[in-house]
Amino acid sequence: MTPPKPPKPKTRPDRVSLWRYMQLFRADILSAQPARLYRAWMAEFRTPFFRSYLLNQPDLVRLVLKERPQDFPKSDRISEGLRPLLGESVFLTNGAQWERQRRIIDPAFEGGRLRDTYPAMWAAAEAARTRLARQAGQVVEIEEITSHAAADVIFRTLFSLPIEDEVAQAVFQEFRAYQRTQPILNLAAFVPLPRWMPRFFRRDTRAAAARIRGLITGLTTARQAEIAAGTAPDDLATKIMTTRDPLTNETFSTQEMVDQVAIFFLAGHETSASALSWALYLLALFPDWQDKVADEAQALGTGDFAEAGRLKISRDVFRETLRLYPPVPMMVRENRCPEQFRDRNIAKGAQMVLSPWHLHRHERLWDRPDDFDPARWGTENGRTCARDAFIPFSAGARVCTGAGFAMVEGPLLLSLLLRDLRVDLVENRTPEPVAHLTVRSRNGIFLRVTRR
Template identity: 35%
Template sequence: MNIASVRRPIIPPTPPRAPDDMSFFGRIAVIKQNMIATWGQRAYEEEVIQGRFFLHKSFILNQPDAIRHVLLSNYQNYTRTPAGIRMLRPVLGEGLLLAEGHAWTFQRRTLGPAFTPRATANLVPHMTAVLDETIAKLETRTGEPVDLREIMQRMTLEIAGRTMFSFGMDRHGPTLRNFVMEYGERLGRAHFLDMVLPVSWPTPMDRARARFRKRWVEFVAMLIAERRAVGKNDGAPPRDLFDLMDEARDPETGKGFSDEQLVDEVATMILAGHETTATALFWALYLLALDPDTQEEVASETRGEHLDSMADIDRQKFTRAVIDETMRLYPPAFLIARAARDKDVVAGAEVNKGDILMIAPWLLHRHEKLWDQPNAFIPKRFMSKEPPDRFAYLPFGAGPRVCIGAPFAQAESVLALARLIGAFRVELADTAPVIPFGVVTTQPDHSPMFRITRR
């Protein structure tokens, strides 16, 4: 995809690339700290890289056709790796993101109606109300250093709480954030035994994760009980995601979710819905602070817009391109790892049962054969008449297991960025480069301070 640009685009900082000849144990040591720092230059140039992972082969796939095969054409032959299950199950349980087989089919069919464009449109008022409050609070802090990463986390958590339960998260927000920080900093990092032992063999970290899960499940169940105590008027339409999920029935069997299943579904939606969106918005604000000209284009597009409906959001074409480009450079899920259930052939290579296939959006989105100026921030590439290959751009995954909440997350991200940049000029008050690192999601290595001024 060729990009014509008058101005020299910015190239945001990234971690140094690993030596291509780094040893296996050297990579294992780096993985615990920053997964995206384990890949060398070859991974950004070659379509398929084959290696070994103990008794099995491993593959890094950067070829769209091969990725299509694994995620779409033959997706039933591939399951999550033991390390992936260990990292996610304590916080997501058996919810949609981790379910397999019939359990996944049931959950996907049952949840589908809650995430249609029409259902998302009905939730926009919750988003706009929280944005109004956030902007009002920020107006009292113009000219002083502010931590926009923390503010985005609080804002998206509040949106998640209101769209899920119709109540604010003032009382429960700090506890929920503490759960997220505790898990990400201590338990969400893969250790050597996490990667080599079967899931049925508990590692020392698994015991700590089990203790975490017990407390986490109790907390989510308490939120659900509090929401149910509010009740719902008989015959009234659903007012939030909880109503939609609680009333959801499989269109084939008429079966709904048990209380235990509902806990895992709510946990999945709250965490996936607030943490990934907060991170995407942080990176978008960081990029726009580095690129004032592009920031002014966003502000110009939003000028005079009410921005309180899906129709308003859909008109923000350039702002949407900024979000798309942000998620290209900083994909929320930086790695999709799958283990083969049975033999297969991928990109001409023989795949055996147990082999590991890695599809890394971090690599794919910066691959030198797929993108022009792959490390540069160029939002207008997403306004081209030639969109990127569907399997070269995977911010929400692809195939049957594509993120069910993608329309909601995209609407929320575009709306929030448009409203924030329409209200404030954003600059960095911190000169230290922000380096992305991969631990569950693509996070910044520190939270820089910003300075905002009213437009």
């Protein structure tokens, strides 16, 4: 019997008008693209204002992200829509400002700190399993479960607060509202607006961002007082807020810390929730792999960090999920110098689009690119593509600071949720992947939960 195919967005015709393309892009960047991008090494998109180039050729991706990242800074066009929430966070900045931020942030996520944060991660995973177990026998919208779980992990590891805390719960609910109101692109993505011109954000988007930042400011101010009094817990927030830039000896101001907490929550909560929900759906679609994950998870029980290293099957499932449904489907850089890629002359200021969504499913790179096969990571093709065509956390100098954190959190949550519980498909409820802030299902992911 032919194995099922994981759902994939429809594609548009090769040629559409700019106006139609803008409409499609704002609605969903995945279905707005033509099918040829799954085979192209490079593609050019023209607008009256600028040129964009999608890069799938591995050596070009490597050049932009790893070899010459200083020549390809993050594009302001794409970041404009996120500024009401993220301000000048490390996700949006470039140059010396970004370098200073990374010097302060990176020590909190070094390898040894994963062991320190693991107990909080374990507690959040057990709490998620308990909540899901209460719904055994029911059909649940699994994105709600994973969003709750991922938010709990972030609050416990960052501020030593469980999700049940009143402020933590308020931030979580506001982020849920913000995620659905924020289009992935603002008007500035298409039209080069001067700095003095106001940006056209939806009123509810701007209001939600202000409420979230207000709540985070309260948490940050309270933590600063605890640090001054010597009573602060040894968590990620304390580590970041007390780390001094080795070059200037400065720490983050309150405003700077609010910017960073906003991106930690967005990146750590949104992306983890997206990947985990798709992983659970894929395991419902492929129950033989679900059983393998559940069998492996029977060894979990002590909450000791050493157990995390034994979750090989769960880790391969999670990696395969990140391949098929990368939470951040596209990244955009801007070239500072004229370039020549594949015999094309590229003017300064063009947009270089790196698309994990297309690169991870590229028909000329991957064996059976649209198939779900966690065993591929042990094959020669899988190992080659893992090096050359797998960038769920970006790559090079701007690789996600929390990549190691995510690769412990994801397999752990997946394993603990399925150790004693089972998820099954619901008839006529096939999810449709779309890009909001991350890759989510257009109408949710519904699964039936039962006890094993």
